[in-house]
Amino acid sequence: xxxxxxxxxxxxxxxxxxxxxxxxxxxxxxxxxxxxxxxxxxxxxxxxxxxxxxxxxxxxxxxxxxxxxxxxxxxxxxxxxxxxxxxxxxxxxxxxxxxxxxxxxxxxxxxxxxxxxxxxxxxxxxxxxxxxxxxxxxxxxxxxxxxxxxxxxxxxxxxxxxxxxxxxxxxxxxxxxxxxxxxxxxxxxxxxxxxxxxxxxxxxxxxxxxxxxxxxxxxxxxxxxxxxxxxxxxxxxxxxxxxxxxxxxxxxxxxxxxxxxxxxxxxxxxxxxxxxxxxxxxxxxxxxxxxxxxxxxxxxxxxxxxxxxxxxxxxxxxxxxxxxxxxxxxxxxxxxxxxxxxxxxxxxxxxxxxxxxxxxxxxxxxxxxxxxxxxxxxxxxxxxxxxxxxxxxxxxxxxxxxxxxxxxxxxxxxxxxxxxxxxxxxxxxxxxxxxxxxxxxxxxxxxxxxxxxxxxxxxxxxxxxxxxxxxxxxxxxxxxxxxxxxxxx
Amino acid sequence: xxxxxxxxxxxxxxxxxxxxxxxxxxxxxxxxxxxxxxxxxxxxxxxxxxxxxxxxxxxxxxxxxxxxxxxxxxxxxxxxxxxxxxxxxxxxxxxxxxxxxxxxxxxxxxxxxxxxxxxxxxxxxxxxxxxxxxxxxxxxxxxxxxxxxxxxxxxxxxxxxxxxxxxxxxxxxxxxxxxxxxxxxxxxxxxxxxxxxxxxxxxxxxxxxxxxxxxxxxxxxxxxxxxxxxxxxxxxxxxxxxxxxxxxxxxxxxxxxxxxxxxxxxxxxxxxxxxxxxxxxxxxxxxxxxxxxxxxxxxxxxxxxxxxxxxxxxxxxxxxxxxxxxxxxxxxxxxxxxxxxxxxxxxxxxxxxxxxxxxxxxxxxxxxxxxxxxxxxxxxxxxxxxxxxxxxxxxxxxxxxxxxxxxxxxxxxxxxxxxxxxxxxxxxxxxxxxxxxxxxxxxxxxxxxxxxxxxxxxxxxxxxxxxxxxxxxxxxxxxxxxxxxxxxx
Numbered sequence: 001x002x003x004x005x006x007x008x009x010x011x012x013x014x015x016x017x018x019x020x021x022x023x024x025x026x027x028x029x030x031x032x033x034x035x036x037x038x039x040x041x042x043x044x045x046x047x048x049x050x051x052x053x054x055x056x057x058x059x060x061x062x063x064x065x066x067x068x069x070x071x072x073x074x075x076x077x078x079x080x081x082x083x084x085x086x087x088x089x090x091x092x093x094x095x096x097x098x099x100x101x102x103x104x105x106x107x108x109x110x111x112x113x114x115x116x117x118x119x120x121x122x123x124x125x126x127x128x129x130x131x132x133x134x135x136x137x138x139x140x141x142x143x144x145x146x147x148x149x150x151x152x153x154x155x156x157x158x159x160x161x162x163x164x165x166x167x168x169x170x171x172x173x174x175x176x177x178x179x180x181x182x183x184x185x186x187x188x189x190x191x192x193x194x195x196x197x198x199x200x201x202x203x204x205x206x207x208x209x210x211x212x213x214x215x216x217x218x219x220x221x222x223x224x225x226x227x228x229x230x231x232x233x234x235x236x237x238x239x240x241x242x243x244x245x246x247x248x249x250x251x252x253x254x255x256x257x258x259x260x261x262x263x264x265x266x267x268x269x270x271x272x273x274x275x276x277x278x279x280x281x282x283x284x285x286x287x288x289x290x291x292x293x294x295x296x297x298x299x300x301x302x303x304x305x306x307x308x309x310x311x312x313x314x315x316x317x318x319x320x321x322x323x324x325x326x327x328x329x330x331x332x333x334x335x336x337x338x339x340x341x342x343x344x345x346x347x348x349x350x351x352x353x354x355x356x357x358x359x360x361x362x363x364x365x366x367x368x369x370x371x372x373x374x375x376x377x378x379x380x381x382x383x384x385x386x387x388x389x390x391x392x393x394x395x396x397x398x399x400x401x402x403x404x405x406x407x408x409x410x411x412x413x414x415x416x417x418x419x420x421x422x423x424x425x426x427x428x429x430x431x432x433x434x435x436x437x438x439x440x441x442x443x444x445x446x447x448x449x450x451x452x453x454x455x456x457x458x459x460x461x462x463x464x465x466x467x468x469x470x471x472x473x474x475x476x477x478x479x480x481x482x483x484x485x486x487x488x489x
Numbered sequence: 490x491x492x493x494x495x496x497x498x499x500x501x502x503x504x505x506x507x508x509x510x511x512x513x514x515x516x517x518x519x520x521x522x523x524x525x526x527x528x529x530x531x532x533x534x535x536x537x538x539x540x541x542x543x544x545x546x547x548x549x550x551x552x553x554x555x556x557x558x559x560x561x562x563x564x565x566x567x568x569x570x571x572x573x574x575x576x577x578x579x580x581x582x583x584x585x586x587x588x589x590x591x592x593x594x595x596x597x598x599x600x601x602x603x604x605x606x607x608x609x610x611x612x613x614x615x616x617x618x619x620x621x622x623x624x625x626x627x628x629x630x631x632x633x634x635x636x637x638x639x640x641x642x643x644x645x646x647x648x649x650x651x652x653x654x655x656x657x658x659x660x661x662x663x664x665x666x667x668x669x670x671x672x673x674x675x676x677x678x679x680x681x682x683x684x685x686x687x688x689x690x691x692x693x694x695x696x697x698x699x700x701x702x703x704x705x706x707x708x709x710x711x712x713x714x715x716x717x718x719x720x721x722x723x724x725x726x727x728x729x730x731x732x733x734x735x736x737x738x739x740x741x742x743x744x745x746x747x748x749x750x751x752x753x754x755x756x757x758x759x760x761x762x763x764x765x766x767x768x769x770x771x772x773x774x775x776x777x778x779x780x781x782x783x784x785x786x787x788x789x790x791x792x793x794x795x796x797x798x799x800x801x802x803x804x805x806x807x808x809x810x811x812x813x814x815x816x817x818x819x820x821x822x823x824x825x826x827x828x829x830x831x832x833x834x835x836x837x838x839x840x841x842x843x844x845x846x847x848x849x850x851x852x853x854x855x856x857x858x859x860x861x862x863x864x865x866x867x868x869x870x871x872x873x874x875x876x877x878x879x880x881x882x883x884x885x886x887x888x889x890x891x892x893x894x895x896x897x898x899x900x901x902x903x904x905x906x907x908x909x910x911x912x913x914x915x916x917x918x919x920x921x922x923x924x925x926x927x928x929x930x931x932x933x934x935x936x937x938x939x940x941x942x943x944x945x946x947x948x949x950x951x952x953x954x955x956x957x958x959x960x961x962x963x964x965x966x967x968x969x970x971x972x973x974x975x976x977x978x
Contacts (some may be wrong), residue, residue: 009827010826013576013824013826016824017821017824017871020818020819020821023818024701024818025768027814027818028624028817029813030811030814031591031814034807034811034814038526038807041585045584045585045588046750048566048588048590048829049588051563052559052563052591052592054561055562056556056559056595058553059552059559061549061940062552062555062947063548063551063552063555064801065899066548066551066552067545067548070541070544070545073544074537074743077537077870086914093682094532094763095531095534095762095763095766098766098770099534099537099538102541102770102773103541103946104547115890115891118890119807123887127915128912130918133510137922138925145929145932145933145936148933148936149936149940152937152940155499156944159819160821168826168828171826171827171829172827174824182676194972213629228971234839234840237831237835237840238832238840240829240831241834241840241844242837244823244833244951245834245947245948245951245952246833246948247821248947248948248950248951249943249944249947249948250821251609251820251947252946252947253819253940253943253944253945253947254817254818254820254821255817255820256939256940256943258815258817258818259817260815262808262815263804263808263935263959264898264932264936265537266804266807266808267695267800267804268511268929270800270804271598271876271925271928272876272879272880273584273585273800274584274798274799274800274803275877275880275881277584277587277798278795278798278882279882279884279885280885281587281591281791281798282792282795282885283884283887284591285791285792285795285885285891286885286886286887286888287887288784288788288892289785289788290887290891291891292781292784292785292788293891294889294891295777295781296778296781299774299777299781301858302770302774303771303774306767306770306771306774309770310764311756311759311762314759315752315755315759318523318527318755319751319752319755322523324521325516325519325523326516326520326523326747327508327747328514328743328744328747328748329512329513329743329747330509331740331743331744332509332646332649332739332740332743334732334733334736334738335502335505335506335655337498337502337657337661338498338501338660338661338662338664340725340729341659342726342729344733345729345730345734346726346729346730350723351723351726351727351730351884353731356883360707372494387761388764389759390761391761391765392729392761392764393763393768394766394768395768395772396768396769396771396772396774396775397775398612398772398775398776398779399775399779399782400606401604401607401608401779402601402604402779402780402782402783417739425615425619429495429619433626435512435791435835436627436760437629439760440630440634440757443634443753443757444634445940447634447637447750447753448641450745450862451638451641451742451745453742454576454741454742454745455645455737455739455742457741458734458737458738458740458741458742459734459735459738461737462733462734462736462737478543
């Protein structure tokens with residue numbers, strides 16, 4: 001019965017030990033699987049990124065080519081037009097300058113997106129494929145090191161198993177030796193008890209030598225068994241000590257593996273992955289940021305040209321360009337008839353009085369006309385101001401269209417915005433054209449008025465000069481002209 | 490002969506006048522042509538801009554769709570993968586996060602370029618077509634006003650022609666009257682001379698009454714002619730005055746037209762053109778600048794994620810994710826055999842001395858091993874530093890590729906640059922892998938060393954504890970353990 005319990009106990013221990021080992025082995029296998037899966041995920045990610053950047057590079061190239069074609073279509077048109085030769089340099093009008101800069105920007109964008117393609121294809125993708133190589137190589141090397149670590153662990157646990165078995169064996173032997181010793185001791189005690197009976201029963205004297213040899217024999221056996229027991233007990237103690245020491249070593253080794261080595265193993269797999277990937281992303285970012293900077297510079301040049309859109313300067317350019325068309329003609333000269341020696345207005349009597357009357361009439365007519373025309377001019381200026389306000393309304397900010405609402409992610413239509421809605425456009429344009437019509441009506445009125453004023457003023461000035469000279473000739477006398485002049489000053 | 494000169498002089502004046510008028514009419518016609526050409530150039534420019542923006546809008550839409558398709562291709566792959574469900578939220582690894590953000594940015598770019606398309610089609614082009622309408626309408630209205638100005642000028646010059654002709658007529662009549670008067674005076678003088686002869690020759694007395702009536706007749710005629718001459722001279726003076734006054738008015742009107750009205754006329758044609766065009770360009774610029782801002786924001790988000798690429802944190806995430814695989818197993822426990830009551834290292838004699846010897850050996854072995862392994866660790870750290878320097882080299886700046894040399898306009902190949910040239914890549918990679926190999930060799934060496942140290946240290950510590958307890962049990966006595974300990978402290 002006790003032997004049965006003993007063997008069961010051993011079996012249980014071995015079973016428990018083996019279960020524990022099996023669990024560790026399973027974990028080690030799973031750890032490799034985990035590392036492998038991690039590497040595979042990385043390779044998949046790197047492959048996705050390569051595919052992504054290859055396709056993005058293609059898209060950038062298509063975009064670049066479309067932009068190049070677009071710019072070239074208009075640039076060649078400009079080059080072939082005769083106007084180009086004429087308009088260039090000093091005669092470049094400000095809207096045409098803006099247009100040329102828009103085309104220039106388009107070519108610049110084209111080049112920049114081609115550069116993006118180049119960087120994606122020849123830099124980003126190359127880096128990604130190198131990282132893939134690195135991941136594969138590092139996983140292999142790490143697995144190699146990991147296998148070595150696992151072997152070491154299994155070696156340690158095997159050793160533990162061996163010393164445990166040794167301890168079991170010596171302990172079993174020690175128990176056996178002890179029980180044999182105890183048996184001998186029992187026999188000795190029995191013998192000793194017989195000797196006690198002897199002293200009480202001296203009748204059987206003939207048995208004594210026989211008994212003495214038996215006692216000796218028992219003592220000898222006991223000594224032998226005592227020695228055997230001590231020997232086995234020492235062996236057992238040593239085996240137990242070895243077992244305990246190996247147990248400590250094994251637990252320390254396993255603990256080290258789980259706490260440090262697995263982590264170091266993952267580090268080996270990771271070696272440089274994040275850094276290399278970061279450099280790849282940074283290359284992509286550098287390319288995109290530089291594209292943006294280049295774009296921004298180009299847009300700033302256009303914005304500057306738009307700031308310099310100048311109708312006044314363009315008008316002068318056009319007038320300079322066709323200066324013979326806009327150059328004022330020679331004045332009409334007085335053509336004296338048949339040697340007529342008088343070539344100035346004559347203000348002598350009998351026409352003097354009539355001229356003075358006419359001068360007077362002109363002066364009063366002019367005063368009235370100027371007041372009237374000044375009113376027209378004021379209305380004209382106010383209308384122009386209204387028109388200018390309409391024409392320079394700051395309706396060009398489209399930033400609302402670029403507000404990405406995170407919830408909807410829908411593109412807001414720029415056409416649906418306040419300023420560019422069809423109803424608003426129609427309303428604004430009707431309003432603008434009405435104001436424009438009124439402006440032109442007033443402008444005609446003003447031009448007519450000022451034309452009349454100009455002619456009358458010229459006559460008035462000539463008369464004033466003539467009559468003034470007449471007066472200077474009649475120096476000292478208070479002429480009618482003077483009287484009239486005083487009345488109007 | 491004198492009559493011939495007179496008529497030629499008139500013809501010359503008329504011819505000169507007509508030549509001057511013709512020149513002005515030619516200029517006026519040319520001015521209209523110039524304005525028309527200017528308007529046509531503008532319409533052409535506006536048409537070119539519309540075509541440009543229509544095509545650019547198409548290109549933006551194609552680009553947007555390609556980007557959308559690209560992002561969707563990978564997003565749907567991610568959505569469909571079972572890993573996605575698993576990896577999301579707390580288990581999102583930092584490289585995967587970067588990848589998701591790159592896809593997010595691609596979708597954002599897609600939306601932004603679609604918005605660009607929308608703004609070009611529904612805002613910029615609409616504006617441009619409105620400006621075209623404006624140019625046509627304003628040119629018509631301006632031409633109308635210009636025609637009125639020209640009519641006014643021609644009216645003024647016609648008047649001048651009329652008053653000049655009137656002056657010529659009255660001056661001619663005045664000359665004729667003067668010559669007739671002079672003739673009468675001559676006749677009177679003749680008669681007067683005859684009267685002188687009369688006083689010397691009183692013989693023909695019968696002729697006297699006949700002569701007296703003749704003198705009277707001549708005087709009467711002279712008076713009549715004198716009156717006619719004075720009348721004509723006054724008419725001529727008035728006509729000349731009118732001519733001179735009209736001349737001044739005409740010159741003033743022409744001068745006003747050339748100096749002010751033509752300029753005003755061009756202003757009428759220009760009305761709002763530059764302002765409206767500027768608003769159109771600013772709409773384009775606003776769209777492009779906003780696209781850029783949005784891009785930049787997205788890139789900043791990616792850059793932030795790249796800054797946060799973290800292998801340590803990812804390692805912990807992976808270990809948390811599979812925590813049952815990386816969780817340290819239960820310790821191996823001491824399994825006492827068959828009711829063995831001793832479950833600790835026994836350090837009593839006779840094994841004490843042996844254990845002390847063993848302890849001593851372990852201690853000295855450990856000291857040597859630790860020194861050796863520390864050397865390995867130092868080499869390992871230095872090698873890791875070298876590797877880190879290689880892995881974090883700042884080789885991602887591609888701004889050189891975006892430097893547009895104005896002279897060549899060629900795209901610099903990013904692949905030809907120092908860092909990414911094939912020779913440099915190969916050299917760097919060879920160097921990196923060599924260092925990596927050395928690192929792994931040293932790492933294995935270090936792991937082996939530290940594994941041994943761990944096991945020996947565990948045994949050493951257990952012995953130290955056991956022997957220390959033994960000593961404490963033998964309190965007061967200077968044990969062999971103490972002596973050995975002292976020798977090593």
